[in-house]
Amino acid sequence: MGSRLLALTLIVALASLAAAEDADVGYFWQITDVHLQPQYYEKASVREHCVAGDGDAGLYGTMDGACDLPQITADSAFQLMKLEKPEPDFIFYTGDMLPHDPLEYDEDDVIRYQANVTFYLEKYFPRVKAYPLLGNHDTLPRFQMYDYEYWLYDRTADTWSEYLSTDMQATFRKGGYYTTLITTGLRVIALNTAVLYYHNNFVNPANDSDPAGMFAWAKQVLDTAVANDEKVMMIYHIPVGFMSGVQCQFHEQYNDDFIKLLSPYHSIILGHINGHDHLDFYRLIGDQTPAGTSVSFTAGALTEYDVEKPRLRLFKYKRTAPFTVLDYTSWALDLHESNLIRTALWKKEYVASEDYAVSDLSSASMIGLLDTMWTNDTIFGNYISHWKGVEWVGKFCTPFKLCKRDVLCNVKYQTRVPLYDCLLQGY
DSSP, X not given: OHHHHHHHXXXXXXXXHHHHHHHTEEEEEEEOOOOBOTTOOTTOOXXXXXXXXXXXXXXXXXXXXXXXXXXXXXXXXXXXHHHHOSSOSEEEEOSOOSXXXXXXXXXXXHHHHHHHHHHHHHHHOTTSEEEEOOOTTSSSSTTOOOSSOOHHHHHHHHHTTTTSOHHHHHHHHHHSOEEEEEETTEEEEEOOGGGGBTTXXXXXXXXXXXXXXXXXXXXXXXXXXXXXXXXXXXXXXXXSSEETTTEESBOHHHHHHHHHHHGGGGGGEEEEEEOSSSXXXXXXXXXXXXXXXXXXXXXXOSSOTTTOOOEEEEEEEEOSTTOEEEEEEEEEEOHHHHHHHTSOOEEEEEEHHHHTTOSOOSHHHHHHHHHHHHHOHHHHHHHHHTSSSSTHHHHTOOSHHHHHHHHHHHHHOOSHHHHHHHXXXXX
């Protein structure tokens, strides 16, 4: 009798421990670069961006050319999200709803596209907190944004008012940025890095060192977060650093200033969540020590534009202090099979902790992953195969030694001089 009671007590204790651990773990979705094209139609011409002519455009999209996302595929993505994690703690939407090649459009059209954000979120996740932001395509003219209050910020703030409080709207109207507490001890800082984009000719670092006052504002928010013992998730559309060591993604002075701004705060930043490049990669920002580094996670796009699988990302995190980003799962749509069977076939593409052999996604783990990839071609092969979400990309990383150096130097360094030194001399 005593042994049975002991066994029962142990089972109850283990069940209670498991329940406590489950309560301590949360999830959030990231969706980015939707590039919705409502005028896409099946059998359209790929040469006409799948909005005109006769051709081979599939029902759910095509990876044969520059076509953006059909409405049916956007619906299937949110259905997948609802099926796999119907009650996430929150959702990050990191910009770019407009298509790459829109037909004629005006300011009203831009805002109608922004309304799609609230439409999908309200339809599929009506009780879930969401944090939206602008991408470089979400404007008119394309890529151009002012660094002061004007129609784009004002009308978008009105359109997203369900997700932006009065305080959040106040700064969004100034420059497309905001902050709020996700929960006690955890803060989101949403930045408008589209205004810093190197294609944006409406700003000039030579006469405007702080567009929309965003850097000064971010420093003040980060200082307050330190004083209040808060951790921070930073979200923005365009990531810092260079594209394959060639082109800085921001006006370069803004890139350098932003990295300097972050320097004292890496220990409270859980991660930088972004998109824009339609690629899957990460970057280290800081001095390469765990306390002096934070990690930028760039997710693949929902659009299939430019030979890509539509992708979504589900993050797993420790939802109580001191908070930690634990893992993520990447989901991808098998476009070829989906078009054949005329049913959306979403597949679990990979789990970060499994493919990269890391215990979590902390700065220490991701620094360790970089060190591992310099010597472990299997892990590096996993990383490069996820870059674009199609298997052949890894096979064309040639010549391998130089390709590997290029990829890993871009993980490690986000400013020109150390990056170029790495590209020339290696790790």
